[in-house]
Amino acid sequence: MKMMTRALRDYRALWRAATVQRVEGAPRLMRRLAILLLLGGAGFLALAIVRGGLDGWIAARLLLGLGTAWVALVWALLFVPGSALMNMASHARLVPRQRRRLMQMSGGGWLLLTLALTAVAADWTVLPLAGAYLLSFAVALASGNPRALLPIIVMGNWGWLSRRVLPPGLGETLAGEPAMAVYTVLLVPVAAWTLRWMYPAGGDAHFARQDALRSNFARFEGIGGGTRSLEGGGATLRAYAAALRRDCRDGRRRANPGRMLMHALGPSVHWSSWAGLVAVMLAVGIAIRLLVWQAGSAPQQGAAAHGVGAGLGMLMLAILFSTAAFSQAIDRTRGEQALLRLTPLAGDTALLNRRLAGQLLRRGLGLWAGLTLAILCVSMLAAGPGVLPIQFGLCCLAGQVAMMGLLGDHAGQGGWRPALAWRAAGLALLELMAAAGLAWVSGMPVWAWMAAVALAVAGFLLRRSWQGMLAAPVAFPARRLG
Structure with a gap:
């Protein structure tokens, strides 16, 4: 019980440091985004009731989708980049528990969002595609690496690519349920390796990546303009x-x-x-x-x-x-x-x-x-x-x-x-x-x-x-x- 209480206390402190304290006005922005999503969902539900086409299962999926969208935006745009900045090379060596907690929070958020998106789609074959999409999105934001956009494009257009670009037999095999089950199993080691890559444990490569990451965020937030020429x-x-x-x-x-x-x-x-x-x-x-x-x-x-x-x-x-x-x-x-x-x-x-x-x-x-x-x-x-x-x-x-x-x-x-x-x-x-x-x-x-x-x-x-x-x-x- 004490270990769970200490873990929850760590999670709360790290969440505040990575989101609320890093971006000015983050709580107010999160509240406004939640209000916008709730208003939009209420509008759709009201229109469905007026037109007489409301289904309880569809309404539940809609509400779950709105909540998932809010959590995904906060997780991807605030927590993941902030936690990557917090995992400095010195902290990774001197405070190993912080790195471990950040990896647990990022991995847990990714898993919950993947399962929620699968439930919204009501199709288990969406799970590996949604998981890979979210994982690539997190890598792109946490590292500023444009190569991470390639898996996002592939996962977002997998249905068309498997049916129209690949040969007919191969495309049907790679998009079938057995293949999706294999992708789901392979997603676990890929996610584990990605988390270790996103949160390195010190070393020269970590220092170099931290400098590049800090420069990327400086350009995004407009403080100093970064060092890359835009001319x-x-x-x-x-x-x-x-x-x-x-x-x-x-x-x-x-x-x-x-x-x-x-x-x-x-x-x-x-x-x-x-x-x-x-x-x-x-x-x-x-x-x-x-x-x-x-x-x-x-x-x-x-x-x-x-x-x-x-x-x-x-x-x-x-x-x-x-x-x-x-x-x-x-x-x-x-x-x-x-x-x-x-x-x-x-x-x-x-x-x-x-x-x-x-x-x-x-x-x-x-x-x-x-x-x-x-x-x-x-x-x-x-x-x-x-x-x-x-x-x-x-x-x-x-x-x-x-x-x-x-x-x-x-x-x-x-x-x-x-x-x-x-x-x-x-x-x-x-x-x-x-x-x-x-x-x-x-x-x-x-x-x-x-x-x-x-x-x-x-x-x-x-x-x-x-x-x-x-x-x-x-x-x-x-x-x-x-």
Whole structure:
């Protein structure tokens, strides 16, 4: 009994240190996310009762799914990264019980979430896929290793991959119930090895990984901007240098103060920094179209196109992370901003904030529109016109979330921060639920309501953040009041 009490006390202290104490306002954000999920679930249940289609088993699974979603978000976004930061090389050697408790909490959370997702799906064959997906997600967040995204993509599209990419006999064998049972057994040693990899026990490799992890979180949280350059390669720098020479040749009298203001942020906010991404996206779309054409008969091509179209929704992350470059550039170039305040083109407080807000809004909206067009072109090439409506709705939703970190009080805590990311995630989830409910009531497609709700919310939030930025202290140098 004493050992259990001591373990529970350790779990409570580690949970608070990894979540509540690491991220400012984490309890409030968790409460708000829980309220949003409960409101969305209550709305769906009310609509089901009104339409007379409520089933007790479905309602129970819905409530379990909402609770699982909340726990999964808190576990993946707060606890796992925080616990990985806490497991410093010195602590792993001097306080071995802390490392052991962190491994127990991470492993226990992963197991409970995997079982809960399996219960929500009401299909035991989902267990190995859900377990591998959650495990890869935790590794990606705890290590910042992009290679961990490959298992996530494979597990998320396993049904299509096993039926359309692999040979018919092999695909049916690998997706059958006996194979799923084998995957479930193999998942146990894989999870054990992953936990030992996520929480090393000291050594030179642990020190190197801790430095990389701390740098990743510094970039994410906007403190210091990290050490990795975000300014692209030679082609990007040449395009930016040409634009800078053109603007500097105009002279003081003819120079555009707004464009010169943005030059203080460096090449990472110039349009050329995204040209390479668009080119890669188009090349991937063409390659996927060639693979779909080789899928065989017309029905197989149609099924393959739908499977590819489901995975193309991940492309909206390009829009979602687009405005993060502006926040990182503003954090990283405070010295240039201080020098710019001494120039005649800077103007007074209200004028500088208005010019900066106008340039950020113009470039942010242009980037949103350009990436949306590129994603629609890729979707058309890869999966045909059938996926364009839902892709458009997803792009509208992603753009609305991206615009939330564009304007604001940049002298204080404006731009993207973990607290804002949590609010954006909760708002996006609420918008998805509202779009689904409105589509259910009206009979209109979900993508239409998704786009309409996202654009309306984006307009309202941009207007409010514009007014707040004009009334805020002078933006440059940024973060001096934060």
